[in-house]
Amino acid sequence: MSYLKKSPWILHYDASSCNGCDIEVLACLTPLYDVERFGIINTGNPKHADIFVITGGINEQSSVVVKNIYDQIPSPKVVVAVGICAATGGVFRECYNIKGGVNTTIPVDVYVPGCAARPESIIDGIVAALSILEEKRKAMKKGETPL
Amino acid sequence: MGREIVIPFGPQHPVLPEPIHLDLVLEDEMVKEAIPSIGYIHRGLEKLVEKRDFKNYVYIAERICGICSFIHSVSYCQGIENIMEITIPDRAAYLRVIWSEYSRLHSHLLWLGLFADAMGFENLFMTAWRLREHMLNDMEETTGGRVIQGSCKVGGVRCDISNDKLASMSAGLTAIEPELSEMAGVFLEDETIDMRTRGVGVLSKDSAWDLGAVGPVARGSGIALDARMTGYGAYEHLDFSPVVISGGDCYARCRVRVEELFTSLDLIGQAITMMPDGDIEVPVRGNPSGEFFSRTEQPRGEVVHYIRGNGTKNLLRHRVRTPTTANIPGLVQMLAGCELANVPVIVLSIDPCIGCAER
Amino acid sequence: MTIEKQTTVVIPVDLLLDEVKKMHDAKYRLVQVGCGQFKDQIEINYSFERDLVFSNLRITIDKETQVPSVTDLYHAAFVYENEIHDLFGIGFFGISLDYQGTFIRTKDKHPFYNTINKEDSLRPEEEGS
Numbered sequence: 001m002s003y004l005k006k007s008p009w010i011l012h013y014d015a016s017s018c019n020g021c022d023i024e025v026l027a028c029l030t031p032l033y034d035v036e037r038f039g040i041i042n043t044g045n046p047k048h049a050d051i052f053v054i055t056g057g058i059n060e061q062s063s064v065v066v067k068n069i070y071d072q073i074p075s076p077k078v079v080v081a082v083g084i085c086a087a088t089g090g091v092f093r094e095c096y097n098i099k100g101g102v103n104t105t106i107p108v109d110v111y112v113p114g115c116a117a118r119p120e121s122i123i124d125g126i127v128a129a130l131s132i133l134e135e136k137r138k139a140m141k142k143g144e145t146p147l
Numbered sequence: 148m149g150r151e152i153v154i155p156f157g158p159q160h161p162v163l164p165e166p167i168h169l170d171l172v173l174e175d176e177m178v179k180e181a182i183p184s185i186g187y188i189h190r191g192l193e194k195l196v197e198k199r200d201f202k203n204y205v206y207i208a209e210r211i212c213g214i215c216s217f218i219h220s221v222s223y224c225q226g227i228e229n230i231m232e233i234t235i236p237d238r239a240a241y242l243r244v245i246w247s248e249y250s251r252l253h254s255h256l257l258w259l260g261l262f263a264d265a266m267g268f269e270n271l272f273m274t275a276w277r278l279r280e281h282m283l284n285d286m287e288e289t290t291g292g293r294v295i296q297g298s299c300k301v302g303g304v305r306c307d308i309s310n311d312k313l314a315s316m317s318a319g320l321t322a323i324e325p326e327l328s329e330m331a332g333v334f335l336e337d338e339t340i341d342m343r344t345r346g347v348g349v350l351s352k353d354s355a356w357d358l359g360a361v362g363p364v365a366r367g368s369g370i371a372l373d374a375r376m377t378g379y380g381a382y383e384h385l386d387f388s389p390v391v392i393s394g395g396d397c398y399a400r401c402r403v404r405v406e407e408l409f410t411s412l413d414l415i416g417q418a419i420t421m422m423p424d425g426d427i428e429v430p431v432r433g434n435p436s437g438e439f440f441s442r443t444e445q446p447r448g449e450v451v452h453y454i455r456g457n458g459t460k461n462l463l464r465h466r467v468r469t470p471t472t473a474n475i476p477g478l479v480q481m482l483a484g485c486e487l488a489n490v491p492v493i494v495l496s497i498d499p500c501i502g503c504a505e506r
Numbered sequence: 507m508t509i510e511k512q513t514t515v516v517i518p519v520d521l522l523l524d525e526v527k528k529m530h531d532a533k534y535r536l537v538q539v540g541c542g543q544f545k546d547q548i549e550i551n552y553s554f555e556r557d558l559v560f561s562n563l564r565i566t567i568d569k570e571t572q573v574p575s576v577t578d579l580y581h582a583a584f585v586y587e588n589e590i591h592d593l594f595g596i597g598f599f600g601i602s603l604d605y606q607g608t609f610i611r612t613k614d615k616h617p618f619y620n621t622i623n624k625e626d627s628l629r630p631e632e633e634g635s
Contacts, residue, residue: 014165016188019502020213020294022165023257027283030260030276044160060613061186062166065158091210094198095191096617116213116294182603186610191617359536359582372535377510377558440512440553440560451553453540468538468586476582505610 007039008133010126011049011073015066015102016092017056020116021083025053028126033119035126046072051129055082055117057089058099070106076136078129080110083117090115149175156490158187163494165501173487181482181490183475189505196462201227201435202301204462208452211467212503213294214257215445217250219452219503220299223465225379226441226454227301231433236426239303240381244418245313246286246296247380247443248411253282254446255404255411258498259334262401265491266343274330281323285316303428310422317419320412327412331405344397348481348493351395360477362448362470363407364497367400369393374444385417397496404498434458445470447498469503514551514562522552523574525563529554530579534561539576539586541594543619548596552576569595569619577602585609593618 014022028035029042043049046069058066070079081102084090089100102108109132112125152173158166166187172180195207208223209216221243228235260275283293289308290296298305308316334340350360355368365372366389373389375382390406392399435456442451448470455464474497481493517525529536534554541550550573552563567573575598576583587598588609595616598604607615 013159014188014502016190017502018210018213018216018295019165019500020210020216022502023214023294027276027280030280031273032277032280046159056188057190059187059189061611062158062188065166065187069159091207092190092192092195094195096194096614097189097191097612099613115210116292118293184605184608186612189610189612191612194618356533356535357581359580379510440562442510442560449537451538451540453538453542453551455542455544463544464542466540466542468540472585473538473582475585 007041008050008130009041009043009048010051010053011043011046011069012053012055013066013069015054015056015062015086016059016098017083017085018116021055021086021114021122024116024119025055025082025122028119028122033123035123038127038130040126047074049073050077050133051126052077052079053082053122053126054079054086054102057085057092058102058105059097060099063099063105066102066105076133076140078109078133078136079106080112080125080129081108082112082122082125084113084115087111087113151179154487156494165499167494167499167501169482169490169494171482171487171490176487178482178485178487178490181479183479185501185505187505188501192506193465193467196465198461200460201456201462202431204465205300206297208465208467209295209297209299211469211506212500214254214500215250215447215450215469215503216294217246217296217299218443218445218450219467220296221247221380222441222443222450222452223454224299224301225443226439226452227435227456229439229441230435230437230454230456231431233302233429233431235303235429237381237423238307238425239427241418241422242304242308242427243299244381244385245308245316245415246290246298248415248418249282249286251411251446252408253279253286254498255408256282258404258446258495259330259401262492262495263334263340265495266340268339271330271333274333278323278326278330281319285319288312289316300428302431303426305428307427313419313422317416320415324409324412327408331408334401334405340401341398343489343492344401344496347397347489348485348496349394349396350477350481352393354480355395355477358476358480359473360448361473362445362498363400363403364448364474364477366391367403368395372449374442374449377442379443381418384421385414387414397492400496434460435462447471447500447503448473450503467503467506469500469506471497471500471504474499475504510558510560512560512562514564516564516566519565519567519571519573522563522565523576523579526552526576526579529563532556536576536580536582539583539590541590541596541618543594548594548619550590550596567596572597572599574598575600575602592616595619 256279263271436458
């Protein structure tokens with residue numbers, strides 16, 4: 001696990017998930033799993049966020065919203081796609097209204113597997129995102145533009 | 148008379164775990180009208196019946212929503228079983244009741260937590276979710292899944308619970324009951340919660356009936372409306388009466404859910420005591436031909452699965468009317484005339500499950 | 507296991523409002539309005555419930571038929587009617603809250619109408635529907 005000087009805040013958005021992954025993301029914040037021990041807080045404001053956690057595949061109406069939220073998060077930022085729907089569209093990929101995974105709209109850094117994704121794997125995914133965030137921060141300091 | 152402005156609420160909003168959009172027409176701090184718009188998580192999964200075998204479709208039906216998951220699969224399977232005239236073994240029916248009531252427990256605890264969070268009562272949110280983990284552990288130990296169980300199938304259930312395990316589940320629930328009572332006391336008697344919820348978002352009994360409200364919203368407005376009263380599955384053998392509270396405000400809806408926690412505990416206890424031995428599934432031959440409206444009671448209210456088959460392995464039509472869809476007109480009514488600061492509490496008080504509503 | 511009785515009465519579109527009014531006057535609750543396409547026909551079911559008795563009114567129409575809205579009697583029907591309009595392209599007149607096709611925004615317009623997938627041609631003929 002990487003060492004971080006600052007506490008990364010996450011922003012969660014449900015692109016078109018069934019809720020299963022959403023409630024597991026929330027479960028991560030509660031006493032049993034408690035991601036706050038890594039200094040992570042769930043925020044509702046994109047301008048405060050470092051890590052963008054998305055559940056569910058992208059549909060026609062949510063793709064604009066996802067893009068909008070992504071643009072509002074200040075760099076450096078990391079995107080974590082939680083659950084199989086966010087990776088590929090999952091069981092719903094053949095539905096007429098589903099475009100596919102999150103990567104059809106914005107670049108994704110970490111994919112978390114599972115249907116629904118288990119809190120343990122979500123935490124693993126967020127911890128992996130922390131080290132990517134740190135790399136991006138260093139790159140920014142050197143003057144390189146992060147991805 | 149103040150100036151009229153329109154404030155967009157959602158789709159991404161701190162209080163909403165899921166996206167719904169409301170245009171709030173305000174006059175000063177007062178909401179004059181709320182216009183909902185949905186579609187942010189519309190997937191179109193009802194269309195998948197044309198591509199999936201009706202037995203495999205159970206997985207899709209279960210994923211309509213990750214919170215009410217098990218009861219969705221029960222409703223779907225029950226519909227198919229009715230069309231095909233399959234009688235499932237008693238043990239399977241009782242197991243379905245046990246898992247359904249566990250779903251209700253975990254869903255109500257989840258909602259109570261979110262409700263506390265909407266009022267800024269962070270500690271209570273954590274307490275409710277800590278207790279919820281007990282239910283999820285039991286679900287995981289018996290089905291393998293925390294939120295999506297996958298244990299229901301056409302013709303019965305996929306896995307059995309041993310009698311030893313049932314006994315230990317029963318003991319576990321008895322042990323956790325005092326903790327639930329302690330938490331219930333805070334929800335029902337704490338002054339802060341009282342001030343945020345009493346008299347807020349009132350829906351009268353007549354309006355609730357006219358607007359087709361279901362579940363805790365209807366029961367909180369004094370209507371005894373609970374699909375479990377129809378005695379589907381093993382409910383006909385269990386001693387059950389719905390929790391009905393008059394008042395119609397956010398407090399009444401909260402009270403319905405708090406009291407239903409104990410009803411569910413009681414139903415699980417009864418089901419475990421009466422659990423018969425025997426098979427857990429019957430073989431399913433042929434394809435469904437006919438139609439049925441399958442009704443069951445979800446944590447959020449009555450759900451209707453309309454299923455129609457023509458004797459092939461793919462169904463012709465599967466339509467789901469979820470409780471949140473039925474409660475949206477009621478929500479619009481509650482919001483008219485409320486204060487802007489109360490909007491989050493009122494929106495949460497119907498327990499919106501947008502994943503269900505939009506499918 | 508108790509299997510509840512469900513009745514379905516098929517009525518012509520002209521009588522829809524009258525029949526729905528009878529249900530409304532008899533204090534029935536509107537459970538749902540649901541739609542389905544079976545071959546070229548569109549079927550709309552209006553489900554009602556009172557004292558645990560579940561009954562349906564059904565109209566069978568083609569796509570061009572304009573259906574009168576029941577929102578004057580049951581305001582809650584606006585959710586279902588807008589949904590049917592957006593998914594099937596059926597026109598309703600007189601909806602109390604008309605979203606004009608923006609209730610559920612989908613990639614393709616009216617995704618449920620005439621979009622039975624290709625494997626369907628392999629299916630045997632439908633019976634008795």
